[in-house]
Amino acid sequence: MAFIPSSSSSSSSSSSSHGCKYEVFLSFRGEDTRTKFTDHLYSALKRKGISTFRDDEKLKQGTFIAPELLKAIEESRFAIVILSRDYASSRWCLTELTKIVECMEKTQLVVLPVFHYVDPSHVRNQRGTFAKAFAEHEERLKNNIGSVQMWKAALTKVADLAGWDLNNRPESIVIEEIIKRIFSELNCKFSSVCEDLVGMDSCVEEMLDSYLSEGLDDVHFVGICGMGGIGKTTLAQEIYKRISHNYEVASFIANIREETKTRGLVSLQKQLLSKILMESEINVWNIPEGINLLRNALSDKKVFIVFDDVDEDEQLGALAGKHDWFGPGSRIIVTSRDSHLLKRCGVNDIYSAKGLSNDDALQLFSWRAFNKPYPEENYVNFSKGFVNYAQGLPLALKVLGSLLFAKRIGEWKSALDKLKEEPNKKILDILQISFDGLTYMQKELFLDIACFFKGENRDCIGDNLDYNIGVLMEKSLITISDDGTLWMHDMLQEMGQEIIRRQSPKEPSRRSRLWSYEDALHVLKNNTGAEVVESITLIATIEKVENLSAEAFSNMKKLRLLKIHNTTHSKDLFRGNVQLLQGLSYLSNELRFLEWHGYHLKFLPNNFQPNKLVKLIMCYSGIRQLWKGIMTLDELKLIDLSYSQNLIETPNFSRAPNLKKLILRGCTRLSKIHASLGNLKQLIELNLNGCKSLKSLPNKIGLEGLEIFNLGGCSRLEKFPEIVGNMPHLSKLYLNKTPIKDLPFAVEHRIWEILKAWRC
Incomplete structure (x- = not known):
């Protein structure tokens, strides 16, 4: 009967995975040691999760050794032989020992002798009680003297091995050393393979x-x-x-x-x-x-x-x-x-915990797919394709490698193509555990990042979501780089996008977020999605012009994000891929993120109230003026109208107190900057590079937070405005190709501070 401790330790699982049922076989004479040293050793092995075979008295009902016991020796990695005073008097123990020596020579069974208060030389040379025991065996087995000689040889071989002598040593220390020795060898074998x-x-x-x-x-x-x-x-x-x-x-x-x-x-x-x-x-x-x-x-x-x-x-x-x-x-x-x-x-x-490098990822994948640490010759490129897809995630590498084991090359190609359309369910189900534990707002934020904001600066999210951003980071769902860029693992992004697809697998107008060009165009052309769609990204990758009706956005009351990237050309700056031939009559007042490259119209809709906007990007647009009068824009952080060559003047910024970046580079017709610009305390970047029609700035500016001030190429700008207070954070000032000759004292002082720090 075998006593196998229940354990979650990896050593036990390793044993079974390499063809051995037990890690240790205990050989001992019960009358000498069962209730003392052997029991203490067995308990310690069990406590450490080492699977151990210890014979039971019930196995000794017959004259001959039980086959189960011999089989247990064959299925063990280590044999601990406790050589006690009367060990050799037991024919059972000696037969067991002979089998142990046989396995030591044939199967590399590791034998660890323990000299239980006996002199090792007496065991090795069969003296004292060992001599007496063999004399009795020879007398009883006169007709089978060959067996006795085998027992003697086995005993000598085991006694010649390095082991532990209990004389003058505490048993607890010896037991601890035995366990350390077994663990050390198990780890050496298992870790390498x-x-x-x-x-x-x-x-x-x-x-x-x-x-x-x-x-x-x-x-x-x-x-x-x-x-x-x-x-x-x-x-x-x-x-x-x-x-x-x-x-x-x-x-x-x-x-x-x-x-x-x-x-x-x-x-x-x-x-x-x-x-x-x-x-x-x-x-x-x-x-x-x-x-x-x-x-x-x-x-x-x-x-x-x-x-x-x-x-x-x-x-x-x-x-x-x-x-x-x-x-x-x-x-x-x-x-x-x-x-x-x-x-x-x-x-x-x-x-x-970190993902695997490409080399380690390929090796792990190959173990699962080919049962060796490198791919088959004809499968190298496909293997690298799957490794690239997994992005160092061990779970994905194991799942995909196992699925492809023993598959033909055609099946590999089909599987790789399928992943682009439909991610592996087993992988996504494990990843989704973290998502399922989020609150509603945290889930919505995660899905926005997965579908739209990966790779964007975290400012596009807004400060009121800082807590939820922190939760996503703590739950290992996203990271934020040192420069503020939002990032997540490709598999997590794919999981988020798959959650959205499941909202309506066949009809994109019933999904809350659209990022596929084909899906977004389908919804806009058919004027659908009014009740569900909250976010749209339409990024043109070809130069085909798509004409949309004026009603394309008319019913999208829930739209929070709109991102359209047109292909533009220097000869035709305002004609992009997406055209609104009848104009644009409506945009949702829920918009927080509006990015429309190549917007060809001169104005935004008159009824558009961008009170919730965080980010407004309309590069290469035909915009002449953003809005008239004063708009309440407490959330607005960024305006980028670069190369909008029809832009003549900036709007009133009086109620945009949190604006951090104003990018107007290349706006060659811009001639008027509203005086309210000078009061933007949170502004850190003002870029007017190439605004060659600009003749003046507000007379006074108090841009305390400004770090980057770019006036390069403002060829008609002769006077630098008066500074109210100081500009303690200014680190970059561009005045190339301008006729400006004199600078205010506050600016000159800041320049000297920068130069002094640089020299030091």
Whole structure:
């Protein structure tokens, strides 16, 4: 009968995956050691999650050794032979030992001898009790003396191996050394061949060196954070496998998010208590009772525990509580997609899991697709196509590689083409877990970024959404670069776009967001989508002219974003691909983002109230004037009318207090700048480059926040305006090709400050 501990450790799974049922076979004489050293050793192995075979007395009912026991030897990686005083008196033990030596020579079974209070030379040379035992065997087996000689030879071979001598050494120290030796060899074998660990070694070493130092007596919590499928669990499993044997208690609690839903937190508390107390049946009736039991059981123990896939504070509250739950030197790893959750729960350090490099990604994909670390010759380009699609995401590489295993090259091509139309459901379902946990507003923001704002500056979102932006970052759904650019993994973007497609797979007018040129054009030409469409991007990639009716936007009351990119030419600046031959009578007052390159009309609709606009970009437009009078534009951050050569004057900016960038470069007919420009305290960039008709600026300007001031090419501008106050942030001033000769003292002073800092 085999005793196999239930364990979540990766060492056990590794054993089975490489053709061995057990990691350790224990050979011992029960009467000598069963209830003492062997039992302590077996318990320690079990506690560390090492699958171990220990024979049961029931197997010894017959005269001959049970076939199950011999088979267990063949199916083990290590054999620990406990050579006690009367070990050789048992024909059962000697037959077992002969099989162990046979497997050592044939299957590379690793044999670890323990000299249980006996002199190793007595075992090696069969002296003392060993000599007496063999004399009795020879007397009883006169007709089978060959077996006795085999036993002697086997005993000598095992006694010649390096092992442990219990004389004058504490048993607990010897047991600890044996476990370390087994773990060390298991890791050496498994880590070098396990394809799931491609690209992980450097990450493991970084975590061990930086966050999991074992020499300190403090209790340390470490988080592993990242998007779904990035390899958080694999990383935690490998670390667990490498160092868990150094702790008094070790446990890997997997799939906490899912287990909480299906079985509840009490079940997880019982699982952890069972591991700590080495009891199969633990009675816990409610969470508070489980907390008390765990705190009492853990407080004096040095433990290493991994809590995998945590998504709620209550989970850690019930399972890990606070640092004072654990004994000195304890280490706790928590994996989660939510960095803010980790911070709230008192995690000391957070490691951000990273995607694989192209080389490592190709290797991981090849292991799944070809069962080797490189692709077949005729599949190299296709393999690189799938690797490029996965963008370093281990989950995607594993799923796609497995699906393509043993498939013909035609099926590979078909699968790659299909991914462009319909993403893999298994991958998206895992990624969508993070999305499903968001609030309504956070979901809407994520979908906007996935469909429209990836690669844009975060200013286009608006300041009132800062909190939700932060949540998306904490949940590893987006990142923001140092220059403020919004970014997300390609697979997450694809997941977001697929969520929108599912709103109406066949009819785009029933989707809230349209980013495909064909879908957007279909809706605009047919004047549909009035009740549903909130955002449209129409980016022309060909020079075919599309004529839309005046009613194209007339019923789109919910439109929040409109982005049209026309192909323009220097000879025909205002004639783009999308034409409104009957003009434009309506634009939604809900618009927050209006970007229309090559807008060929001279005015925006008279009834358009852009009160919610955050970003207005109309480069190469035919606009003469944006609006008349004063508009309330509290949200507006950017106006870019570059190369709008019909623009004559700027509007009144009195009620646009938060405008940060005004880009009017190349507006060659612009001759009048409204005086209100001088009062824009938040303006950081003013670009009037190439405005060659401009003769004057407002007499006084108080642009305290201005960093970039570009007047280059303003060939008629002779006078620099008077500065009210200072310009402490000015870092770039362009006056090339202007007749300006004198600068205000405040500007000259700022220039000297910049030069002085540069020289230093």
